[in-house]
Amino acid sequence: MHLKTTSRSIHWLLVLALFLPALARAAEALPSWNDGPSREAIIDFVEAVSAEGSKDYVAPAQRIAVFDNDGTLWSEQPMYFQVLFAMAEVRRLAAQHPQWKSQQPFKAVLENDQKTLAASGMKGLMQIVTATHTGISTEAFRQNAQRWLASNVHPRTHRPYTEMVFQPMLELLAYLRANGFKTYIVSGGEVAFMRTFAEEVYGIPPEQVIGTTFASRFQDLDGELTIQRLAPLTHNDDGPGKPESIEAYIGRRPILAFGNSDGDLQMLQWTMAGPGRRLAGLVHHTDAGREWAYDRQSGVGRLDKALDEARHKEWVIVDMAKEWNRIYPFDQETHP
Amino acid sequence: MHLKTTSRSIHWLLVLALFLPALARAAEALPSWNDGPSREAIIDFVEAVSAEGSKDYVAPAQRIAVFDNDGTLWSEQPMYFQVLFAMAEVRRLAAQHPQWKSQQPFKAVLENDQKTLAASGMKGLMQIVTATHTGISTEAFRQNAQRWLASNVHPRTHRPYTEMVFQPMLELLAYLRANGFKTYIVSGGEVAFMRTFAEEVYGIPPEQVIGTTFASRFQDLDGELTIQRLAPLTHNDDGPGKPESIEAYIGRRPILAFGNSDGDLQMLQWTMAGPGRRLAGLVHHTDAGREWAYDRQSGVGRLDKALDEARHKEWVIVDMAKEWNRIYPFDQETHP
Numbered sequence: 001m002h003l004k005t006t007s008r009s010i011h012w013l014l015v016l017a018l019f020l021p022a023l024a025r026a027a028e029a030l031p032s033w034n035d036g037p038s039r040e041a042i043i044d045f046v047e048a049v050s051a052e053g054s055k056d057y058v059a060p061a062q063r064i065a066v067f068d069n070d071g072t073l074w075s076e077q078p079m080y081f082q083v084l085f086a087m088a089e090v091r092r093l094a095a096q097h098p099q100w101k102s103q104q105p106f107k108a109v110l111e112n113d114q115k116t117l118a119a120s121g122m123k124g125l126m127q128i129v130t131a132t133h134t135g136i137s138t139e140a141f142r143q144n145a146q147r148w149l150a151s152n153v154h155p156r157t158h159r160p161y162t163e164m165v166f167q168p169m170l171e172l173l174a175y176l177r178a179n180g181f182k183t184y185i186v187s188g189g190e191v192a193f194m195r196t197f198a199e200e201v202y203g204i205p206p207e208q209v210i211g212t213t214f215a216s217r218f219q220d221l222d223g224e225l226t227i228q229r230l231a232p233l234t235h236n237d238d239g240p241g242k243p244e245s246i247e248a249y250i251g252r253r254p255i256l257a258f259g260n261s262d263g264d265l266q267m268l269q270w271t272m273a274g275p276g277r278r279l280a281g282l283v284h285h286t287d288a289g290r291e292w293a294y295d296r297q298s299g300v301g302r303l304d305k306a307l308d309e310a311r312h313k314e315w316v317i318v319d320m321a322k323e324w325n326r327i328y329p330f331d332q333e334t335h336p
Numbered sequence: 337m338h339l340k341t342t343s344r345s346i347h348w349l350l351v352l353a354l355f356l357p358a359l360a361r362a363a364e365a366l367p368s369w370n371d372g373p374s375r376e377a378i379i380d381f382v383e384a385v386s387a388e389g390s391k392d393y394v395a396p397a398q399r400i401a402v403f404d405n406d407g408t409l410w411s412e413q414p415m416y417f418q419v420l421f422a423m424a425e426v427r428r429l430a431a432q433h434p435q436w437k438s439q440q441p442f443k444a445v446l447e448n449d450q451k452t453l454a455a456s457g458m459k460g461l462m463q464i465v466t467a468t469h470t471g472i473s474t475e476a477f478r479q480n481a482q483r484w485l486a487s488n489v490h491p492r493t494h495r496p497y498t499e500m501v502f503q504p505m506l507e508l509l510a511y512l513r514a515n516g517f518k519t520y521i522v523s524g525g526e527v528a529f530m531r532t533f534a535e536e537v538y539g540i541p542p543e544q545v546i547g548t549t550f551a552s553r554f555q556d557l558d559g560e561l562t563i564q565r566l567a568p569l570t571h572n573d574d575g576p577g578k579p580e581s582i583e584a585y586i587g588r589r590p591i592l593a594f595g596n597s598d599g600d601l602q603m604l605q606w607t608m609a610g611p612g613r614r615l616a617g618l619v620h621h622t623d624a625g626r627e628w629a630y631d632r633q634s635g636v637g638r639l640d641k642a643l644d645e646a647r648h649k650e651w652v653i654v655d656m657a658k659e660w661n662r663i664y665p666f667d668q669e670t671h672p
Contacts, residue, residue: 061535061541064543138583182543191584191587192587195587199397205397206586206587206588207400207518207543207585207586207587207588209587213584216580216583216584217576217580218576218577218579218580218602218606220576220602220605225579225605225606225609227579227580227583234570240553240554240556241554243554243561243563244552244553244554244563247474247552247563248527248549248552249543249585250542250543251527251528251531251542251543251545252542252543266554266556269556269561270554270561273561
């Protein structure tokens, strides 16, 4: 009897010992994610594809993970931060462009006329972005972006924009890299803007940042070499543009993709259509208190068809309010 | 006296001990490179930028090395291997394109009429490449390229094209990676073709292969997802196109670049124009016996202005005949 108990205890100790490493790993990983379906699905997936001998094993070279940026890795309200940058640049450069005082959509920016600006739509937006992102060298642009990021804060949180990144997603990026993944940004944002902060903020080097691009031209003025940024848009990295740029830049299909809007749908579909085990995730903005709550009716970050497809196909849908115990690095943990 | 001798011996032993690791490292590295100015310059450079505390130290993330492909990593005679592939594809697909029998430059390919083909110039070449590289899915193209590479041999060596890579350059790539460098191809060749063999042959993954690109379109036919390759050329990765693509894909300036022709000049200039220690190298085809000898008058791989600039600026100029004791992996070492 006594012996039997001991033997049973030893049995359970052995079982415990076998599971402890996995439990410990799981407890360490993703601390800002509450226990729940998303965290569980992510850890299950990562452990399955990285365990040698697992039927789902994927060689490290093939462990490509792609992330949308706006609304997936950092906030995107009240509008894309890059548009706020472009508008600030219009105001900064207004003295050199006196015609902007009477020319839309620049006039609306200078007069802070939100209604006219909104009415100018995507065409107006592109005019503002083009005017502030091109016609200069890559180095001058980099300095402009860094200056703005370093000296401006978000209107609601009064924090630098580079602090308005999602702590749970920073942890996810780090967790994936610790498990041999190569992490990429694939974003509708213009690529050079993101590259000024992605390495420091996300640990993603410039060569792993893919986005919307303008043309460029190498220029040699008596040995003074620059690359000039030109007005023609060469790639719009949104919707179907995302799998296209993934193929063009990476040349192989990711096994994990995360987005938050209909603009990410094709990237998620493309990721999931490959062979073997894969993971697609959507960040669902459900937290009006700590962040913002929006989906189907939203202008910025509209999540409609992708939400339906994610539900239908049982992709990971992250309920920010329920599943994240912390939103920003500067937040206190709220659901310990 | 005896003591003094011993002390001296110890002194020399110490000196030797201090230098041995460097000597040993140098002897191991780059075995197919004869002792000479190129090998010495490369090892000096790599040791200087990778030694922590060195005044020339460069953080690993910044150790970007870029290599042209044709004529730099593998041979390019009697013409670019990719053009040989395109011509073989014209012959393979001729039955589906009866009009080619009477349409130049296709007629010249089918009749093996070298003179007419040469006269069709870059325009004719692009027609052949476009006809065989676009209008199909990325997956179908990959299979076509792999099939050709697996089942054809070079007319002179009767070896598969993927064996006609330069053993000394394979060693250089591996040596750089062992010292924390990230190695890239930046080539005028079309990117998807190179990606079918670069990982296996050079150890360079698809995401580090940059080249000439065609447009593409994500296509969803009732849930059957493909990326279609389209005819418009979106980037010609030659000459000034090389620094442009380096900025677009990598987003930072390399510290080492190797090429072999005038098409590489701007990439070498761009690399050398940054701050800190840098290395630019040219492979000079001087070995008519073991490979080919050509430079200023050559059509393929013309090396004229870049050779002058390399001499003027004292860049590394690799004299293949003198400095490489082996050309291809299948060669015997000739100058041990």
